[in-house]
Amino acid sequence: MLMLMLFALTIDNTAQNTKFTLVIDAGHGGHDPGAIGAISREKDINLAVSLQLGALVEKNLKDVKVVFTRKTDKYLTLQERADVVNYNHADLFICIHTNSAKSSLAFGSETFTLGLAKTKANLDVAMRENSVILLEDDYKTKYKGFDPASVESYIMFEFMQDKYIDKSIDLASTIQKQFSNFARRSDRGVRQAGFWVLHRSACPSVLVELGFISNPTEERFLSSESGQKDMATSLYNAFVNFKRDHDKKSGKQTENQNYVEITDRSTENSSAQPVVDSQTETIQPETAAETKATTTTGVKATDSASISNTVVTAFNNTDVKPVFKVQLLASQVKLKPNAVDFRKLKGVDYFVENGMYKYTIGAETEYNKIAQIRKEIISKFPDAFIIAFVGDKKITVKEALKLTK
Secondary structure, three states: OHHHHHHHHHHHHHHHHOOEEEEEEEOOEOOEOOOEOOOOEHHHHHHHHHHHHHHHHHHHOOOEEEEEOOOOOOOOOHHHHHHHHHHOOOOEEEEEEEEOOOOOOOOOEEEEEEOOOOOHHHHHHHHHHHHHHHHOOOHHHHOOOOOOOOHHHHHHHHOOOOOOHHHHHHHHHHHHHHHHHOOOOOEEEEEEEOOHHHHOOOOOEEEEEEEEOOOHHHHHHHHOHHHHHHHHHHHHHHHHHHHHHHHHHHOOOOOOOOOOOOOOOOHHHOOOOOOOOOOOOOOOOOOHHHHHOEOOOOEEOOOOOOOOOOOOOOOOOOOOOOEEEEEEEEEOOOOOOOOOOOOOOOOEEEEEEOOEEEEEEEEEOOHHHHHHHHHHHOOOOOOOEEEEEEOOEEEOHHHHHHHHO
């Protein structure tokens, strides 16, 4: 018994001492310059900001391991970048890019997470960033038939399950706040689109578009030392916030992690008023109409257009028993009855969280029963996982298991 206790303690201490791994990816590089401006190249801006971000993390957060996909003017394929993430078992992946548009009036910063692009503007960004695939020989074989220039190829992202989406959106939102408050950039919002490099990375991930190299004022800012420092510091502050939340949820005690505070700076780098962009798609919370249609459990009531056999269960707030469910997939859009083959499943529900439609099956108070349900459907939904609710509150499975003891 003593040996078992010592062994368990050793495992726990090892987990406590494991470093958080952050992978930073400077987009483009080598013979792939990315977008070209009047006085700068995207690959150079991306690398400068990436290196400064990594240096800030290494200097201030000793319990974080920083891995760069590139530290020099080097070309890597999208798959090679994702391989770096997965080989290092990364806890977080930040891709850094610089935007470009046909119009020199477009400007502002935006942060993407993985998902189906709802607007042409978002799809255009994804197509441009994925187009580096075309530089490779036999890219259709290497990327399983994915064609970055074909709209049809992006349909795959509608049905994709991303268990990291919540954390990715939280980080993206924090990054945008920092860009606005610290670097004084125009906020174009949090968006979603189909980026291959995010799709193939097994951890929370975001792709940042620092600004528009096609806008003369913004290009001068992004190519300046002070501008690159401000953008890197904004990303660092957002990462500190993410890491604090990660440590808190994992019960890990860490050393002090401080933000870099805003100092008195000249107004020469401040953003002008944003140009109205009809293509802008910002991920918002549920609309008032959606909120009204939501039950006390947070499970959205269905209508005739939603999936059949849906059962919405309302829990009494006095009932503290956790209810376990299996989350099948998450979608940025409300799926049609025939969009995914749920026809052989009974009791499929969905709820809306962080702008995503999340589809579940089962509602069990015993963990063993919900685990059996997951086992039965795992061949069809290999990424399905268990979630838990207490009344109208979603909690972690670990918390729910404690309540069942």
